[in-house]
Amino acid sequence: MLIDFLFELRKRKLPVSTHEWMALMEAMALGLHESSLDGFYHLCRTLCVKDIAHYDAYDEAFLAYFKDIHTDALQLTEQIRAWLADPRNLEGLTDEQRAALKELDIEKLREMFEQRLKEQKERHDGGNRWVGTGGTSPFGTNGNNPTGMRVGSGGGRSAMAVADERRFKEYRRDVVLDVRQIDVALRGLRRLGREGAQEELDLDETVDKTCKNAGDIDIVFRPPRRNRVKVLLMMDVGGSMDPYAELVSRLFTAASRAGRFAKFRSFYFHNCVYNSVYEDAQFRKGVPVADLLSHSDRDEKLVIVGDALMHPAELLDPGGSMYLSSQNRASGIEWLRRLNAHFRSATWLNPEPDRFWAGTTIEVIASVFAMYPLTLDGLAHAVRYLVRGGQRPQVGDPSKWMKAVVG
């Protein structure tokens, strides 16, 4: 029967594997779910859900699957009986409450409780609590209220109530690429070399030197291997890039991680690269592209991130930039050509889904830069292209429609 719950979880994109499911079965065979729904809720979550971002989806699945199952009222009555039998529980009550309790015999209490549970069922479907959490009801579930009666496991709240609350909603994220995935993809972008402080024992060299030294030990150290790839990242911000801001910032986080590259610089631009790029996303600290090029090694890897979507005139007309028209002699596409010509390897990552590329300025820019979509696959291809070169992807044929637009 529970196998359906597994599929309920998987339906909600929770990455639960057979491995984890077997562990859950093993745990249940050991009785770790304490034979209760609450116990099962926690046990299953602890074994099957490994990321707080998935907790909300788990709560949803749990609610959907168990919505018709209610805790056995009889078992609860047993608890109430035991609770009443323990005089310590009565200490916190007021005299009036104690008097009221005396009037309730067990049968009547059970009757009331079951009836209230039934009422609760109806209200519960509306999406709220089990037995009320207020202080006056004899059936409170709120364990923090010393006068309320504790129903459910060990003074905690019932799993359904917990799941129903959906406390983990804010942690949820359904994303294309997370930082780790980008990290893994970027790992291909490396060329190892030895530079820096000598901290590693060079065994071969030590043996060699020692032999030459007639057996007198001569220890040789060498620097550890480090990545020597230098990266220049340019990011389009604002306007049509706003929906992708989070994605681009994730790429930035992964790329700028300390020690990843021998040298890492990043710049911002808006729409298209014209004569300046900027060190900050507010476009205050401008750097002329001509200066940038003269100070950049040709073996730096240029990575541009942008949607490459603009009006054709902004790309092709000299002075197409909205902001800098007076001093801006070369067209955007000309600046892009210069960038591409300077660096031995350069690529353009485009967050726009590639099914929308046809018939736009994307095709034009893709004829200059090797363009890849900013997805896991696209990133892997881009990295391979940066390291090994090779065939650049073919994106449409802009000559077909550009004439019609620009004339």
Next chain:
Amino acid sequence: MSSDETFEQFRGTDSYIVSDELRHAVNVAVALARPLLVRGEPGTGKTLLAENLARALNLSLVRWHVKSTTKAKDGLYVYDTVARLHDSRFGGDGAGVRDIAKYIKLGPLGEALASPSRVVLLIDEVDKADLEFPNDLLHELDAMRFRIDETGKEYAAKERPIVVITSNNEKELPDAFLRRCVFHYIQFPDRALMAEIVKVHHPDITDKVLDNALEVFFGLRQTPKLRKKPSTSELIDWICALKKAGVDLARVSGGIPFLGTLLKTEQDVELVGKRAKA
């Protein structure tokens, strides 16, 4: 070991209050002999959990603090080649140098696996290390055995250690690693639980003082745009400072005393100062 013995062993200790959910997760991990992965905001007691688990179960604790340069193999053992070379050159006694085992030092994980009795192994801040670090641990954590290549000696854990792994959510962990763990996210304690926690550390605190302190504390946590929200350990330190200085919170007006124990960056102190004036 039978399930009855191992389950429901951990209930917190006199100085460490656990929520029901955490207690449950710990006991599941112990019973299934799987590593327990704990995540949560800094200062929610992730590291203390292992210490107190060891104390509650009366086992010794082996700590492994992971750093950005830590490699998985270092946790098992380190072969000190340089010391051996040095000894072969300068050390008088030649027989000792021939014994490789003398130059093998077990790391924390190796120590835990080689231990004759059951131990609690804490792998602290696993996300600090390289991306592949958790994956490199998979085999050892699964099989609970390892081999020293240099000597050919095999160690297998006589009793599987209880492994507690903490992570600050800085990096995502690999799926293969997650699959083998029991996971728990420590939520920031609510007011009632926090009151209990404070009482454990300051048993003589009066309800009124506690109430005032919590009011200020939770108010501070709700300040928008704080870079680092104050956490449990900071609250406890702060109350300690208040007590030592004999400050009565109810009578203090204009600003929070000893703000530096609660907020750790200049910007935050400034921000709270501005808001107080406004």
